[in-house]
Amino acid sequence: MWWVILIGLAGTAAAIVVAGRRVLFLYKLAKSGQPAPERVASVRRDPKADVEGQVVEVFGQRKLLKWTVAGLAHFFVMWAFILLITVYLEAYGALLLGLDFHIPLIGRWPVVGFIQDFIAVMCLLGLATFTAIRIKNSPKRLDRQSRFKGSHTGGAWLILFMIFNGIWTLFFFRGVSSAAGHFPYKSGAFVSIGVGKLLNGLSAGTLDILEKIGLLMHIGVALVFLVIVVNSKHLHIFLAPVNVMFKRRPDGLGAVQPMRSDGKILDFEEADPDVDTFGRGKIEDFTWKGLLDMATCTECGRCQSQCPAWNTGKPLSPKMLILELRDHAFAKAPYILAANDEERAKLPASVIAEAERPLVGGADVNGVIDPDVLWSCTNCGACVEQCPVDIEHIDHILDMRRFQVMIESSFPSEAGVMLKNLENKGTPWGMSEMKRLEWIEELDFEVEVVDEKMPADTEYLFWVGCAGALEDRAKKTTKAVAELLHIAGVKFAVLGPAEACTGDPARRLGMEFVFQMLGQQNVETLNEAGVKKIVATCPHCFNTLANEYPQLGGTYEVVHHTQLLSHLVETGKLVPVGRIEENITYHDPCFLGRHNKVYSQPRDIMAKVPGVKTQEMHRCKERGFCCGAGGARMWMEERIGKRINTERVDEALETNPDTVSTACPFCLVMLGDAINEKKNSGEAKESLEVLDVSQLLLRSIKDTPVAAE
Numbered sequence: 001m002w003w004v005i006l007i008g009l010a011g012t013a014a015a016i017v018v019a020g021r022r023v024l025f026l027y028k029l030a031k032s033g034q035p036a037p038e039r040v041a042s043v044r045r046d047p048k049a050d051v052e053g054q055v056v057e058v059f060g061q062r063k064l065l066k067w068t069v070a071g072l073a074h075f076f077v078m079w080a081f082i083l084l085i086t087v088y089l090e091a092y093g094a095l096l097l098g099l100d101f102h103i104p105l106i107g108r109w110p111v112v113g114f115i116q117d118f119i120a121v122m123c124l125l126g127l128a129t130f131t132a133i134r135i136k137n138s139p140k141r142l143d144r145q146s147r148f149k150g151s152h153t154g155g156a157w158l159i160l161f162m163i164f165n166g167i168w169t170l171f172f173f174r175g176v177s178s179a180a181g182h183f184p185y186k187s188g189a190f191v192s193i194g195v196g197k198l199l200n201g202l203s204a205g206t207l208d209i210l211e212k213i214g215l216l217m218h219i220g221v222a223l224v225f226l227v228i229v230v231n232s233k234h235l236h237i238f239l240a241p242v243n244v245m246f247k248r249r250p251d252g253l254g255a256v257q258p259m260r261s262d263g264k265i266l267d268f269e270e271a272d273p274d275v276d277t278f279g280r281g282k283i284e285d286f287t288w289k290g291l292l293d294m295a296t297c298t299e300c301g302r303c304q305s306q307c308p309a310w311n312t313g314k315p316l317s318p319k320m321l322i323l324e325l326r327d328h329a330f331a332k333a334p335y336i337l338a339a340n341d342e343e344r345a346k347l348p349a350s351v352i353a354e355a356e357r358p359l360v361g362g363a364d365v366n367g368v369i370d371p372d373v374l375w376s377c378t379n380c381g382a383c384v385e386q387c388p389v390d391i392e393h394i395d396h397i398l399d400m401r402r403f404q405v406m407i408e409s410s411f412p413s414e415a416g417v418m419l420k421n422l423e424n425k426g427t428p429w430g431m432s433e434m435k436r437l438e439w440i441e442e443l444d445f446e447v448e449v450v451d452e453k454m455p456a457d458t459e460y461l462f463w464v465g466c467a468g469a470l471e472d473r474a475k476k477t478t479k480a481v482a483e484l485l486h487i488a489g490v491k492f493a494v495l496g497p498a499e500a501c502t503g504d505p506a507r508r509l510g511m512e513f514v515f516q517m518l519g520q521q522n523v524e525t526l527n528e529a530g531v532k533k534i535v536a537t538c539p540h541c542f543n544t545l546a547n548e549y550p551q552l553g554g555t556y557e558v559v560h561h562t563q564l565l566s567h568l569v570e571t572g573k574l575v576p577v578g579r580i581e582e583n584i585t586y587h588d589p590c591f592l593g594r595h596n597k598v599y600s601q602p603r604d605i606m607a608k609v610p611g612v613k614t615q616e617m618h619r620c621k622e623r624g625f626c627c628g629a630g631g632a633r634m635w636m637e638e639r640i641g642k643r644i645n646t647e648r649v650d651e652a653l654e655t656n657p658d659t660v661s662t663a664c665p666f667c668l669v670m671l672g673d674a675i676n677e678k679k680n681s682g683e684a685k686e687s688l689e690v691l692d693v694s695q696l697l698l699r700s701i702k703d704t705p706v707a708a709e
């Protein structure tokens, strides 16, 4: 037996040294990132949420199980990794303490043997499923449609092969052990005992040799696997729980994070671009959490498969963005980790060349991330929503945009007009603030305009938003909501000319300074007026007011108009009576749905309108498809690929709707434009219209058409 122990221990020591060196390298690289004390603080503040996260996301595989077949396969393979640790405990026990070793106390229970064999069989089935999915989704066969396009599939095949080796050597070792009479389970371990029966006729000497070889092979596979894993994308096996632990709570959607330098929130009155980190201008500017995100990516491509930019032929794939950052971080690592310039000068030319690459730049300067990739993002959140290991793509994209905009002054020129308008007029369209009152004049009832203080008997401040006040189509929603609140007897007031843009387009573009300026101005107005409750029609305003203004000292109870209207219908304050015999499909606005989880209320309202038949598009709710306007894309030209709004309307047309409904002024405009084009080309019927849910409700309540005005 001594030679078995020698080989086993020598192999284990070698694997630990090789894998340990790699782990040390990864640790040093992650540590070289900027600090992120808020992540540690949030774990300390709410350890319960962390335990829940681990249970639901890691052990429960919540996100993966939404992809039923692949999710189920992954569920069993992941649990095999956990449960089969007991088999390795037995294997090392057999190596060091004798072949008839068993785990103390539970080591002879048939149920333990059954669980081990059962999960190993399910793991094999999982591997077979993965193999079939990978063949079906082969990048070569399906090209851009494949979620694996751009993934390192060779490494994935190697990992599948190694897991397969782990399982068959498990059954081989346990089978021989059973035949040799050393196996601790006399029943329960149905496969291992079955294999043992097949080997029953072999001599004791042969079984002895086979058992030792089986033991070494089973241990050897695990050691090789360990070395491969720490050098491959399968690092996620170890890193996923850590990444989930330090994720943003509740997720990486909703609020944009404040700008931080060296772990502290930047104060723009004192910030100095020569000293402080403004966004991410080089890979070292990312926090350790950012670097952890990169190393944790499993290359599964779920984010890519849902990304509206990727699905309409643009160069942005959230997966490839993360992989390109990761590959760059690894390639530049010797430069980053070098102790001083002298050491750096000795590095190979390839490392120096990598270190000199700009983080964002076109092919002419060999940039890591192409500007067309960076500016294609609509911030729709589909990537973050889908990612099974909670990578926070939007945060990274916005941080890179911040550096480009604030330090390099490099961004699509069209967006510059919007920024100037925001700075000078407080609205992206640059209209005078008095124009914000015009929609009120078109109503046949009075609307209270706040004069410094909210009137005492007024419940809600109606945040109208720039589009709602100034854009003709969105104004119809504003008037419909005002009229519905008036009918329901809800007391509300508006800020009128005192309202400025929330700053969302500036922030999503990366111009944090303008966001701060507008945000502080609005928070001051709201706080001085004594506002407590706000209703907003624009999901972008809603998101900023509810989730981002607390960063600026403005904390309010904010609802979207669909939430309030749904409540008013539910409580009988609004009663839809007129029948609307129409086929309606609802488009989920990303900033209402994914970013703020408001999916049911708009649907609840439509369900209460007599006659309405609703039909979902195939991409809806959490998997809804963007209209193309978010992330300040509303103010940029869409020059590459198919227009996102056209793609979405094509999908809507598949449901043969009479009306496309939505709950966002931007979606209303984007979908409306695409529908008009479809009408001009004869692909959509003339009567097709896009309406806000509130317009439909008002139409039913008044029993008269609203949109036809």
Ligand code: SF4
Pocket: 303, 306, 307, 308, 309, 310, 316, 317, 318, 376, 377, 378, 379, 380, 381, 382, 383, 384, 393, 394
């Ligand atoms: S936020 Fe949306 S557009 Fe941006 S990368 Fe993610 S999925 Fe693509």
Ligand code: SF4
Pocket: 296, 297, 298, 299, 300, 301, 302, 303, 304, 318, 319, 322, 383, 386, 387, 388, 389, 390, 391
């Ligand atoms: S970022 Fe997340 S969803 Fe996208 S490929 Fe990586 S692990 Fe998969």
